[in-house]
Amino acid sequence: xxxxxxxxxxxxxxASRGLGNAIANALAxxxxxxxxxxxxxxxxxxxxxxxxxxxxxxxxxxxxxxSVPAGRTELLAACADPDILIHNGAWPADKPDYRRWTRADWxxxxxxxxxxxxxxxxxxxxxxxxxxxxxxVTVTSRFVKEPKLExxxxxxxxxxxxxYVGGLAREIAPHNVTINALLPGIFETETQRAYGRxxxxxxxxxxxxxxxxRESTNAARRFGKPEEFASLCAWLCSAQAGFITGQxxxxxxxxxxxxx
Ligand SMILES: NC(=O)c1ccc[n+]([C@@H]2O[C@H](COP(=O)([O-])OP(=O)(O)OC[C@H]3O[C@@H](n4cnc5c(N)ncnc54)[C@H](OP(=O)(O)O)[C@@H]3O)[C@@H](O)[C@H]2O)c1
Numbered sequence: 537x538x539x540x541x542x543x544x545x546x547x548x549x550x551a552s553r554g555l556g557n558a559i560a561n562a563l564a565x566x567x568x569x570x571x572x573x574x575x576x577x578x579x580x581x582x583x584x585x586x587x588x589x590x591x592x593x594x595x596x597x598x599x600x601x602x603s604v605p606a607g608r609t610e611l612l613a614a615c616a617d618p619d620i621l622i623h624n625g626a627w628p629a630d631k632p633d634y635r636r637w638t639r640a641d642w643x644x645x646x647x648x649x650x651x652x653x654x655x656x657x658x659x660x661x662x663x664x665x666x667x668x669x670x671x672x673v674t675v676t677s678r679f680v681k682e683p684k685l686e687x688x689x690x691x692x693x694x695x696x697x698x699x700y701v702g703g704l705a706r707e708i709a710p711h712n713v714t715i716n717a718l719l720p721g722i723f724e725t726e727t728q729r730a731y732g733r734x735x736x737x738x739x740x741x742x743x744x745x746x747x748x749x750r751e752s753t754n755a756a757r758r759f760g761k762p763e764e765f766a767s768l769c770a771w772l773c774s775a776q777a778g779f780i781t782g783q784x785x786x787x788x789x790x791x792x793x794x795x796x
Contacts, residue, residue: 540775542567547618549573550625552580554725558762562770564591571596571615603648612659620773621660623653624675628690650693670713671773678721678788705782714781721788724759755790
C-alpha cells in the first residue's frame with residue numbers, strides 16, 4: 537500500500553533507538569525526509585547514516601534533550617514546517633516507590649512527558665493548518681488505559697497530554713491535520729531488555745524466566761516487534777488516515793482486557 541507521503545518531511549523524536557528508530561525507518565521507506573532527534577549524538581548520527589544509505593531520503597539530526605524547553609526550541613528551529621511530528625522517547629526516572637516521589641520528580645516528569653510534546657505540537661500545528669496537511673502521533677503507554685501506581689509518574693503527565701490532544705484534535709480536524717496517541721504494550725527494545733534485567737536481578741531469578749513471565753502477560757504471549765508498532769504509526773501518518781483523529785490506540789498483543 538502506497539501511503540501517499542513520499543517527499544513529505546517528518547520530525548521523529550527519540551529516533552536513534554527502539555520504537556522511534558523503527559518509526560523513522562518505516563517513514564523513510566515511504567520516501568519521507570527526516571529530522572531525527574535524540575540526546576546521544578554518536579548513536580543518533582549512526583542511525584541517521586544507516587537510514588540515508590538504505591532509503592536515499594534526506595536525513596538531518598538534532599542531538600538535544602527534549603525534556604527541557606531549550607531542547608524543544610532547538611529542535612523546532614531546525615525544521616519549522618514539518619508535515620509529520622512524532623513525539624516519542626521519554627521515560628520517567630526509575631523510582632518505583634511512590635512514597636519517595638518529590639515535587640522535583642513531578643516537575644521533571646511533567647516537563648518531559650506532557651510539556652515537551654505540547655510545546656512541539658504548538659510549534660508545528662499552525663503551519664500544518666495553513667498547508668492543509670498534518671499528521672501528529674504521540675507515543676505514550678498502555679498504562680494510560682490501565683493505570684498502575686508504580687507508573688504514575690509517567691501515566692499522570694501522559695493522561696494530561698491525552699486531554700490536550702483530545703481537545704486539539706477536534707479543533708484541527710477541518711484542516712486535514714490529525715493527532716493520535718499510540719499506546720504501546722511491551723515491545724522488544726534495548727530499554728525494555730534492560731528493564732527485564734533489572735526485574736530479574738531484583739527478584740533473584742534468571743533473565744529467561746523473567747522475560748518469559750513478562751511475555752505471558754498479554755494474549756499473544758510475546759513481546760511486540762518495533763517494526764509492527766512502526767507500521768501502524770506510519771499508516772497514521774498516511775494520506776489515507778485523514779479521518780482518524782483524537783484516538784488513543786493500544787497496541788499490546790491483546791493485553792488490555794476492556795472493550796472500549
Ligand atoms: N518499549 C516498550 O515496551 C514501551 C512500553 C510502554 C511505553 N513505551 C514508551 O515508548 C517510548 C519509546 O520506548 P523505547 O523502548 O523505544 O525507548 P528507547 O529504546 O529507550 O528509546 C528512546 C529514544 O528516545 C531518546 N530519548 C530519550 N530521552 C530523551 C530526551 N530527553 N530527549 C531526546 N531524546 C530522548 C533516546 O535516545 P537518547 O537516550 O540518546 O536520548 C532513544 O532514541 C518511551 O516513551 C516509552 O515510555 C515503551
